[in-house]
Amino acid sequence: MKKIFILATIALLIGCKENTDSSAKLTTGTKEITLEKIWDGTFSPKRMNALNSMNGNFYSLLNTDKETKATTVDKYSYATLEKIETIVSSANLKELENFSSYSFNNDETKIILGTNFEKIFRHSYKGTFYAYDIASKKISLIGKEIQEPVFSPDNKKVAYAKDNNLFIKDFSRNKITQVTKDGKKNSIINGITDWVYEEEFAFVRAFEWSKNSKHLAYLRFDESNVPTFSMDMVGKGNYPDQQVFKYPKAGEKNANVTLHMYSVSSRNSKKIALGKYEYIPRIKWSNDADVLVATTLNRHQNNLKLYKVNALRANSTLLLNETDKAYIDITNNLTFLNDNSFIWTSEKDGYNHIYHYDFNGKLINQITKGDWEVTRYYGFNKSKKTIYYQSVETGSTNRGVYSIGLDGQNKKLLSNENGQNTAAFSKNLNYFINTFSSSEIPPIYSLFSGEGEMLKVIKDNTELKEELEDYKMSPKEFSTININGNDLNMWMVKPADFNENKKYPMLMFQYSGPGSQQVGNKWNxxxxxxxxxxAQQGMIVVCVDGRGTGFKGAEFKKSTYLNLVKYETEDQIAAAKKLAERSYIDENNIGIWGWSFGGHMSTNALLKGSDIFTTAIAVAPVTSWRFYDTVYTERFLRTPQENPSGYDDNSPVNYAEKLKGNYLLVHGTGDDNVHVQNSYRMINSLIEANKQFDMFIVPDRTHGIYKGKNTRLNLYTKMTNFIHENLNKKSNKSIEIKG
Known part of the structure; x- marks a missing residue:
C-alpha cells in the first residue's frame, strides 16, 4: 500500500524508530536556542495555506503573485494537487487594489471579496466587501464597514450587518432593504453576536438564509441592561481613547437574546417563542427549507434543547432535550441527512460519542462507543453512508482520523496511529489533507483518499528537522504520574547533558482549564x-495535566465542577512534591508558570503551596472568577449568588498574605477578555498584605500580549531573567535584548 511511503518519510525525518518514552533522544548539536531565534521565526515549521474545499474534487487557495504582488484566488485539483486556474486576480480589478478574504456562493459562480478590515474583538471584523461574478468578471460593491456578508442560496441577494442592523442587497434590482432598524451600539444588536457569545460560543454571524432563500433567521441581542466595561487605551496621542463595551460578569445580567424570522416577500419579521431559556448558542436550517433548528440552553448550561422552528407558521416544537448534572458543551456537529435524520455528538454515556436520531428526536443508534473521546466530527458521506471523525482511541495524547459506517460498523483508522493527525476533507469527502506531527516529528502534510490511502506527501519540514540537529535540544519524556488517585499525563524536558547525580531546579508549566490539554504528542x-x-541552561521543565483537563472522559473533566481551581491546584502541588522526591530535583528550587487560566493556577499554587513552590509567573491571570464572564464562569461554577464559596475560596485576592516566594505578575491593559482589573485587584491585595512582588504591565496589549515591535521578545526576556534570578540562580543567565 502507498501508506508505506509516508511511514518511510517519517522514519527519514527522525532517523530512527519514533518513541515517546523516557529513553527518547534527539540529536544534540552545539548551537544555543535564543529568544531572538524563537521569536524571529527561525524554528517555525512550513505550513500549508488555509484551503477552501470546493464542489467536486477541487479546493481553492488565497495566494499572492510573486511578480505582480496581486492577490489571487486559485483553483486546484485534489487528485493532482496541481493548479487548474486563477479564478480572480486583483491585478484585473480596478475597484480594489488587493483583497484579503474571499467566500463562494453555493454553486461557486460568485465570490465575495473583502478588504480594509478593522478588528472589533478577537474574532469579529468589519470591512469593505465586493461581489464578483466569475463568468462575466463584473464586480460590484456590497458595502463599506460591514460585517459577515453572505449570498442567498438563489444567488440573487447578499445579507450583511452594519451598525448593529441587518440589510439585504438585491443585485437583480440593485436595491438595498433594511431588515432591522433598532440597532444601537451597546444596546441592540441584530444578526451579530455580543462579546460573550463571540468569545464563549465561538461564532459571530448570527443570521442564516433558508435553503429556498425565502427567509432569513436571525438573533437579536438586547444588551441595554448588561453592565458596561471600559478600558483606557493609551495610544500615541496626548489623551487616551476609551473602549466601552457590554461585558456580563458572573452573576450579572446577560443580553436578552431572541430568535426572529424575516420573510423576504412580505418584509416582515416575527419573533419565535422557544420556551424558557437563557442562551441561543446555535441556529441551523434543516434539509426542509421551511424548518430551522434552534439550540437553547438554560443559565446553568446543563439543560440543552433543540427546537424545530417552522418558518411559515412562526412556531416551534421540541425536537431533543439533553441534560447533565454538570454542564453540556456546545459544538458545531449537528448534521442533517437527506431524510432530515441527524447526526449529534454527546457525552451522555460518559465519553463524547456520535449518535444518529430521526427528525422526531428518536434515537436510531449510537454510532461510536468506547472508553475514549471523539474529538472532531468531520462529516457524512451520503453516497457511502460513512462518517469521518477524529478521536483519541490510541491514547489521550494522540489523535487519529477514522471512518465508520452510519450503522456503527466497519470502523477504520485512516491516518497514522500515533502522534497528532488532523484532517481537512474535501467537500465531497473523497479526499483529505492530513496534518501529522509528534513531539519529535515536525508537521507533515499529506494527501489521502477518503479510504485512507496515502497518495502524496505535500510538505514534510525536513529542512527544519535537519536545522534543529545543530541545536542543543532535549526530547519530551512522556509518562504518567499518580496524583490524588489519578494517573495524570506528564512530560519532562531535561538538559541535554543531564546527570542524575546532580540536582536541578524545576519549572512547571500548565494551563489546567476545563477540557484543555498541554500534554499532547505533537510538534513544538x-x-x-x-x-x-x-533546560539547556540548567533546569528541568515539567508539565502535568491535572483533574479537569480533557480527553479522558466526562467524569475526569467535570470533577472540578463547582470548585474551579481547587482540585487543579491540589494536583499541581502534589505533583511538585512527588517529583521533588526524585534525587535529581532540587526540592528547594521549584517554580510554576502559566497564562490566563494557567496564570490563576500558578498564583494559587505559589500561595497555597508555599511549602514546595518558591517562584511563580502569572501572565494575564484571572484572580477572581467574579471578574470573568457569565457564560464561561457559570458553566463551571454556577452564579456567585448560588455558589459564593466556589468563587471565593480559591481566589488569590482573598489570601494574598500567604505569599512567601518570588512572584511576577504580567498583564496587558488592553485585555478585553481577562481584564487587567484582575491584576490590579491582586496588586492591591498584595500591597494591603505588605508583600513584595514584581509586576510587568504592558500598555494597550490584548490577552495574547503580542502586538507591537518586540512585544513577545521583551516579555520572554523579562520572564527568563526572573526565572534565572530567582529559581535557577546558579546559571547567571541574565539576558539583554539585542537591537
Missing amino acids: AANDYWHNML
Whole structure:
C-alpha cells in the first residue's frame, strides 16, 4: 500500500524508530536556542495555506503573485494537487487594489471579496466587501464597514450587518432593504453576536438564509441592561481613547437574546417563542427549507434543547432535550441527512460519542462507543453512508482520523496511529489533507483518499528537522504520574547533558482549564522552544495535566465542577512534591508558570503551596472568577449568588498574605477578555498584605500580549531573567535584548 511511503518519510525525518518514552533522544548539536531565534521565526515549521474545499474534487487557495504582488484566488485539483486556474486576480480589478478574504456562493459562480478590515474583538471584523461574478468578471460593491456578508442560496441577494442592523442587497434590482432598524451600539444588536457569545460560543454571524432563500433567521441581542466595561487605551496621542463595551460578569445580567424570522416577500419579521431559556448558542436550517433548528440552553448550561422552528407558521416544537448534572458543551456537529435524520455528538454515556436520531428526536443508534473521546466530527458521506471523525482511541495524547459506517460498523483508522493527525476533507469527502506531527516529528502534510490511502506527501519540514540537529535540544519524556488517585499525563524536558547525580531546579508549566490539554504528542510551539532553552541552561521543565483537563472522559473533566481551581491546584502541588522526591530535583528550587487560566493556577499554587513552590509567573491571570464572564464562569461554577464559596475560596485576592516566594505578575491593559482589573485587584491585595512582588504591565496589549515591535521578545526576556534570578540562580543567565 502507498501508506508505506509516508511511514518511510517519517522514519527519514527522525532517523530512527519514533518513541515517546523516557529513553527518547534527539540529536544534540552545539548551537544555543535564543529568544531572538524563537521569536524571529527561525524554528517555525512550513505550513500549508488555509484551503477552501470546493464542489467536486477541487479546493481553492488565497495566494499572492510573486511578480505582480496581486492577490489571487486559485483553483486546484485534489487528485493532482496541481493548479487548474486563477479564478480572480486583483491585478484585473480596478475597484480594489488587493483583497484579503474571499467566500463562494453555493454553486461557486460568485465570490465575495473583502478588504480594509478593522478588528472589533478577537474574532469579529468589519470591512469593505465586493461581489464578483466569475463568468462575466463584473464586480460590484456590497458595502463599506460591514460585517459577515453572505449570498442567498438563489444567488440573487447578499445579507450583511452594519451598525448593529441587518440589510439585504438585491443585485437583480440593485436595491438595498433594511431588515432591522433598532440597532444601537451597546444596546441592540441584530444578526451579530455580543462579546460573550463571540468569545464563549465561538461564532459571530448570527443570521442564516433558508435553503429556498425565502427567509432569513436571525438573533437579536438586547444588551441595554448588561453592565458596561471600559478600558483606557493609551495610544500615541496626548489623551487616551476609551473602549466601552457590554461585558456580563458572573452573576450579572446577560443580553436578552431572541430568535426572529424575516420573510423576504412580505418584509416582515416575527419573533419565535422557544420556551424558557437563557442562551441561543446555535441556529441551523434543516434539509426542509421551511424548518430551522434552534439550540437553547438554560443559565446553568446543563439543560440543552433543540427546537424545530417552522418558518411559515412562526412556531416551534421540541425536537431533543439533553441534560447533565454538570454542564453540556456546545459544538458545531449537528448534521442533517437527506431524510432530515441527524447526526449529534454527546457525552451522555460518559465519553463524547456520535449518535444518529430521526427528525422526531428518536434515537436510531449510537454510532461510536468506547472508553475514549471523539474529538472532531468531520462529516457524512451520503453516497457511502460513512462518517469521518477524529478521536483519541490510541491514547489521550494522540489523535487519529477514522471512518465508520452510519450503522456503527466497519470502523477504520485512516491516518497514522500515533502522534497528532488532523484532517481537512474535501467537500465531497473523497479526499483529505492530513496534518501529522509528534513531539519529535515536525508537521507533515499529506494527501489521502477518503479510504485512507496515502497518495502524496505535500510538505514534510525536513529542512527544519535537519536545522534543529545543530541545536542543543532535549526530547519530551512522556509518562504518567499518580496524583490524588489519578494517573495524570506528564512530560519532562531535561538538559541535554543531564546527570542524575546532580540536582536541578524545576519549572512547571500548565494551563489546567476545563477540557484543555498541554500534554499532547505533537510538534513544538514557541513555548516548547523556550522550555528547551531553559533546560539547556540548567533546569528541568515539567508539565502535568491535572483533574479537569480533557480527553479522558466526562467524569475526569467535570470533577472540578463547582470548585474551579481547587482540585487543579491540589494536583499541581502534589505533583511538585512527588517529583521533588526524585534525587535529581532540587526540592528547594521549584517554580510554576502559566497564562490566563494557567496564570490563576500558578498564583494559587505559589500561595497555597508555599511549602514546595518558591517562584511563580502569572501572565494575564484571572484572580477572581467574579471578574470573568457569565457564560464561561457559570458553566463551571454556577452564579456567585448560588455558589459564593466556589468563587471565593480559591481566589488569590482573598489570601494574598500567604505569599512567601518570588512572584511576577504580567498583564496587558488592553485585555478585553481577562481584564487587567484582575491584576490590579491582586496588586492591591498584595500591597494591603505588605508583600513584595514584581509586576510587568504592558500598555494597550490584548490577552495574547503580542502586538507591537518586540512585544513577545521583551516579555520572554523579562520572564527568563526572573526565572534565572530567582529559581535557577546558579546559571547567571541574565539576558539583554539585542537591537
